[in-house]
Amino acid sequence: MSITSKQAEPELGEKSLAVRTKLIDRTAKCEEVARPGQAALAQEVVQTVDLPHQIYIDSAEGPYLIDMDGNRYIDLTGGFGPNVLGNKPEPGEVAMASQIKKGWHYGIPGDGQARLGELIKECAPAVDEVMFCNSGSEATMFAFRAARAVTGKSVVALFDGSYHGVHDYALVKADSKSDRSTPSSTTLGAGIPEEVSKELMMMLPYRDTNAYELIRKHKDNLALVVIEPVQSSNPRLDNQEFLQGLREVCTECEVLLIF
Structure with missing residues (x-):
């Protein structure tokens, strides 16, 4: 809030x-x-x-x-996401104290980066490679750009109520005047050209199978679909069937999908 x-x-x-x-x-x-x-x-x-x-x-x-x-x-927000172990967890304190003695910003990667990348791959078998970013906004910005580059398509679809950062392509929401099942998009705040929301972004209804039909309809221009599996603004856990269906539709339409 x-x-x-x-x-x-x-x-x-x-x-x-x-x-x-x-x-x-x-x-x-x-x-x-x-x-x-x-x-x-x-x-x-x-x-x-x-x-x-x-x-x-x-x-x-x-x-x-x-x-x-x-x-x-x-603390019900967990630092708005990253504090999955709670605040000031002892393993984190020990690791940070050890690293501070060796320095904390090199510019050039330290050996811990490669080791952490391998650990992430072990924990998430679907991951082929890992890229570290300075923020979640930077991560989604790179992801949107990569999807557009790889597919040659320009439109990225987000779900209404989602949060994916503070760059222009993430600050888009469903127009409150539009039909919830087929929402049109508008910018979330001043300073963002309206063309971004109207021409380059697309809104989908969360936990609504109408999203599948919208993906099928726009698949020729759709580079990427991005979703929070459990929305921070709407933390429901009864969406497994919807997510499985979304995965199948994106595969069918050859549209990239990011969780």
Whole structure:
């Protein structure tokens, strides 16, 4: 959830409003830091708690986050994805401490990169080669480009409600005015040419077999279909049949598929 301090007060029930007011009262130190921070930083307040100011985390351990005011939160986002072992796992601390003694940024690859690549291949037999990127946005940007280069096609399809980064080709969503089963696409924010969403990107309905027919219909121009198997914004686990069907349709249509 992204909230800005300039947004209007949301419509809340009496109990929800009381909880929100209590949280505001309990995060005074965070608010004190947030005032100059919001003035200095060109970014929105980004958090999962609906408050008018940023919550600043002081420390984290296991499944918990502790803010500057000492409030403890259960971390349900896992660092928005990467903290699969929880916060500050001991094996990670030991490995990082060992590496810091040897240096932490070489530019030229270190030996650990090759060893990690081999380990990933062992864990994921379908993987032939591994490429390390600086961010998830960079990874999907390279993937989109590679798919277009290999296939000679230009259109990439995403599923409504998905998140694949912050580059122009990922910041596309279904137009709320369109039919959910056959959604048209529009850009997610200013600064992205509308042509990107209308000519180079395509939206598909998540967990809806109409997606299969849309892939078949547009297969001649479709370079790639990208999907979060379990969407971060809609974490349902009852989609195995849909994913298997998607795999079969993409194979049938000779369209690349990325999970």
